[in-house]
Amino acid sequence: MTKILYINSNPKAVDQSFGLQLGQHFLEEWLKNEPDAEVETVNLYKEDIPLIDEVVLSAWGKFAVQAELTAEEAAKVGRMNEILEQFLAADVYVFATPMWNLSYPPLLKAYIDNITIAGKTFKYTENGPQGLLKDKTVVHVQARGGIYSEGPAAQLEFTNNYLQSIMQFIGITDYHHLFVEGMAATPDRAEEILAAAKEKASELAAQLTTSAQLA
Numbered sequence: 001m002t003k004i005l006y007i008n009s010n011p012k013a014v015d016q017s018f019g020l021q022l023g024q025h026f027l028e029e030w031l032k033n034e035p036d037a038e039v040e041t042v043n044l045y046k047e048d049i050p051l052i053d054e055v056v057l058s059a060w061g062k063f064a065v066q067a068e069l070t071a072e073e074a075a076k077v078g079r080m081n082e083i084l085e086q087f088l089a090a091d092v093y094v095f096a097t098p099m100w101n102l103s104y105p106p107l108l109k110a111y112i113d114n115i116t117i118a119g120k121t122f123k124y125t126e127n128g129p130q131g132l133l134k135d136k137t138v139v140h141v142q143a144r145g146g147i148y149s150e151g152p153a154a155q156l157e158f159t160n161n162y163l164q165s166i167m168q169f170i171g172i173t174d175y176h177h178l179f180v181e182g183m184a185a186t187p188d189r190a191e192e193i194l195a196a197a198k199e200k201a202s203e204l205a206a207q208l209t210t211s212a213q214l215a
């Protein structure tokens with residue numbers, strides 16, 4: 001049984017968001033193909049996602065010398081550990097992100113900082129850092145008003161490139177993306193663009209559930 005973690009970094013309601021409609025469609029298609037797959041959602045705008053701040057850095061400094069943490073430090077790194085354990089327990093990660101100002105919502109970066117942890121998801125070796133996660137799959141579902149998958153704005157595409165790079169850094173190479181893009185440029189075609197993206201999402205869900213069954 002596949003455990004899917006749906007990481008939603010969009011504060012909007014689903015019916016107001018192209019990315020969340022696409023993400024939901026992808027999950028529904030996955031469940032059609034694998035009805036007993038388990039989907040857990042992390043709603044970054046509704047949950048406590050600690051930032052790396054003075055308290056966290058102080059706690060990490062104390063780990064190195066085995067010094068005692070303050071109550072505040074213990075609570076914060078405890079919450080970070082919960083987030084990390086939930087991440088480690090999943091097989092498939094579906095990140096739903098909107099493009100905001102050529103980037104993604106800041107809570108997604110905060111989340112990534114909670115799961116990119118030396119000794120847990122990567123380690124330093126003589127040959128440089130090495131990812132520790134094995135047999136995991138990522139699907140990045142992103143809505144963006146302009147078109148970045150081709151054409152002149154392609155060089156401004158940092159979000160998917162970053163997510164793919166950081167996932168690779170922690171060992172995940174089975175990486176897929178689903179974009180719904182260009183709705184701001186051609187608003188009259190928005191529904192058509194979403195419908196085409198949903199078709200791609202159905203195909204990807206079929207492909208990934210088939211390969212999961214063969215594995």
Ligand SMILES: Cc1cc2nc3c(=O)[nH]c(=O)nc-3n(C[C@H](O)[C@H](O)[C@H](O)COP(=O)(O)O)c2cc1C
Nearest residue numbers: 012017018019020098099100101102143144145146
């Ligand atoms: C704060 C903000 C910043 C945005 N910045 C960009 C941008 O840099 N490039 C772009 O193509 N669209 C940008 N957009 C448009 C969104 O990417 C677009 O509306 C997309 O559909 C949002 O995803 P959603 O529909 O899932 O919420 C921005 C929207 C907002 C609200």
